[in-house]
Amino acid sequence: MIAGNMRPVLIAGGGIGGLVTALTCHEIGVPAVVLESVSELRPLGVGINLQPNAVRELGCLGLADQLDAIGVRTAAYNMYSRLGGLIWSEPRGLAAGYRWPQYSVHRGELQMLLYRTVIERLGAPAIRTSARVTAFENTADGVVVTLVDTDGSTDTEHGRLLIGADGIHSAVRAQMYPNEGEPLWSGKLLWRGTTRTTPFLDGRTMVLSGNETTKLVSYPISEPDPATGAANLNWIAQRSFDKSAGFNKEDYTRQAKVDDFLFAFDGWSFAWLDDLESLVRGAERLYEYPLVDRDPLPRWTEGNVTLLGDAAHVMYPVGSNGASQAIVDGRMLGRAMLDHGVGSAALEHYEREMRPRTERMILTNRTAGPDHIMQIVEERCGGRFDDITEVVSADELQEFADNYKKTAGFAISELNSSPPIIPPVLDLPAS
Numbered sequence: 001m002i003a004g005n006m007r008p009v010l011i012a013g014g015g016i017g018g019l020v021t022a023l024t025c026h027e028i029g030v031p032a033v034v035l036e037s038v039s040e041l042r043p044l045g046v047g048i049n050l051q052p053n054a055v056r057e058l059g060c061l062g063l064a065d066q067l068d069a070i071g072v073r074t075a076a077y078n079m080y081s082r083l084g085g086l087i088w089s090e091p092r093g094l095a096a097g098y099r100w101p102q103y104s105v106h107r108g109e110l111q112m113l114l115y116r117t118v119i120e121r122l123g124a125p126a127i128r129t130s131a132r133v134t135a136f137e138n139t140a141d142g143v144v145v146t147l148v149d150t151d152g153s154t155d156t157e158h159g160r161l162l163i164g165a166d167g168i169h170s171a172v173r174a175q176m177y178p179n180e181g182e183p184l185w186s187g188k189l190l191w192r193g194t195t196r197t198t199p200f201l202d203g204r205t206m207v208l209s210g211n212e213t214t215k216l217v218s219y220p221i222s223e224p225d226p227a228t229g230a231a232n233l234n235w236i237a238q239r240s241f242d243k244s245a246g247f248n249k250e251d252y253t254r255q256a257k258v259d260d261f262l263f264a265f266d267g268w269s270f271a272w273l274d275d276l277e278s279l280v281r282g283a284e285r286l287y288e289y290p291l292v293d294r295d296p297l298p299r300w301t302e303g304n305v306t307l308l309g310d311a312a313h314v315m316y317p318v319g320s321n322g323a324s325q326a327i328v329d330g331r332m333l334g335r336a337m338l339d340h341g342v343g344s345a346a347l348e349h350y351e352r353e354m355r356p357r358t359e360r361m362i363l364t365n366r367t368a369g370p371d372h373i374m375q376i377v378e379e380r381c382g383g384r385f386d387d388i389t390e391v392v393s394a395d396e397l398q399e400f401a402d403n404y405k406k407t408a409g410f411a412i413s414e415l416n417s418s419p420p421i422i423p424p425v426l427d428l429p430a431s
């Protein structure tokens with residue numbers, strides 16, 4: 001354990017990455033305080049996926065059972081053409097041979113689980129809400145952070161380090177890169193919702209249908225109710241637009257209408273779904289969101305301040321990786337603090353480990369994410385085939401699937417045989 005009487009590590013942002021970082025600090029004996037802009041954390045968002053590398057880390061934090069209670073163990077990943085032809089199917093999580101499951105889970109429920117755990121373990125004062133970080137100043141041995149309350153009043157916090165885990169519109173990143181501007185729009189819009197209905201296939205499969213221009217993704221994020229058989233199905237419809245039109249109002253909570261996108265799926269056939277219209281019209285709420293990312297940064301760290309999660313590397317969500325990467329970042333930062341002490345050397349080390357990896361992922365997700373094979377099939381045969389291996393060879397299909405897992409850090413044998421990021425407490429050197 002790193003013990004002692006030190007100023008806390010300040011974490012800007014109580015999202016998935018910030019809360020995991022706080023729990024990790026606690027695990028290694030480092031005091032931490034989360035500074036969150038909203039006045040009350042609420043379970044916002046729709047479905048996300050946690051890959052086995054991130055699930056392993058949540059297990060190391062003692063959250064395996066709680067995660068199992070709120071998520072669905074994803075067992076398969078299927079890709080179809082817009083005419084219903086099965087392009088690729090692979091097992092996922094335990095079914096694929098990982099030692100840890102993959103989970104599909106409601107983002108808000110995961111955030112609330114982490115939030116409750118931070119309160120239980122670190123105490124309520126470890127999360128300061130209505131505390132929007134607006135600026136930071138490096139000092140010789142720490143950092144001073146300026147905060148703005150929801151009522152407009154300002155305050156400061158002093159810490160040993162500042163971790164900018166404040167998401168896609170990070171104020172910490174904006175201070176480091178004042179000329180960066182808004183996130184970059186891909187030209188695609190997403191409509192996202194969850195609908196309570198009978199799940200498709202085995203109730204544990206993530207499905208993608210279509211191509212780069214128009215796509216439908218769906219997966220269950222709850223177990224079926226034993227009485228009714230209904231589960232919460234997460235779905236995402238995607239369409240492409242003329243990029244020059246510009247569309248930069250990314251906001252995870254903007255509501256939208258089914259008629260803005262449903263017509264784009266006219267004439268489609270879904271081998272796995274009987275009635276798309278019922279699925280999307282049955283959603284309790286429907287959100288619209290432009291598919292955006294940001295260019296990789298040349299540096300994340302400035303003295304005693306670094307970036308983490310979406311603030312450091314927001315990427316297209318094509319590989320179901322945003323939350324998983326934020327979790328791995330938090331754990332790697334903890335490991336760096338164990339190895340290099342709670343100071344700027346740890347931040348430099350963490351950045352050296354994580355920045356090149358996530359840079360590869362941002363760039364891969366732009367052009368060759370795991371579902372890019374669906375576009376290749378569209379271009380080669382318009383989505384119509386009897387035998388997929390006459391369109392794309394079995395080797396090419398396998399290579400696509402394997403390469404992405406390697407890039408994202410969840411290749412099966414590498415992950416299964418690697419030691420945990422933070423060694424179990426008993427293995428740590430005495431403080």
Ligand SMILES: Cc1cc2nc3c(=O)[nH]c(=O)nc-3n(C[C@H](O)[C@H](O)[C@H](O)COP(=O)(O)OP(=O)(O)OC[C@H]3O[C@@H](n4cnc5c(N)ncnc54)[C@H](O)[C@@H]3O)c2cc1C
Pocket residue numbers: 012013014015016017018035036037038044045046047048107131132133134165166167168169170171172252308309310311317322323324326
């Ligand atoms: C409300 C919301 C809903 C989302 N819904 C989805 C979804 O449905 N599907 C999906 O794939 N991804 C969603 N995301 C994004 C997803 O959570 C992230 O991509 C991923 O989990 C990485 O997490 P993160 O901790 O880096 O960022 P986030 O989870 O975005 O967390 C950032 C946190 O920082 C806080 N914050 C922002 N600015 C400041 C500031 N200046 N000072 C202090 N705190 C600040 C935010 O309120 C938020 O709690 C959502 C994010 C948010 C904030």
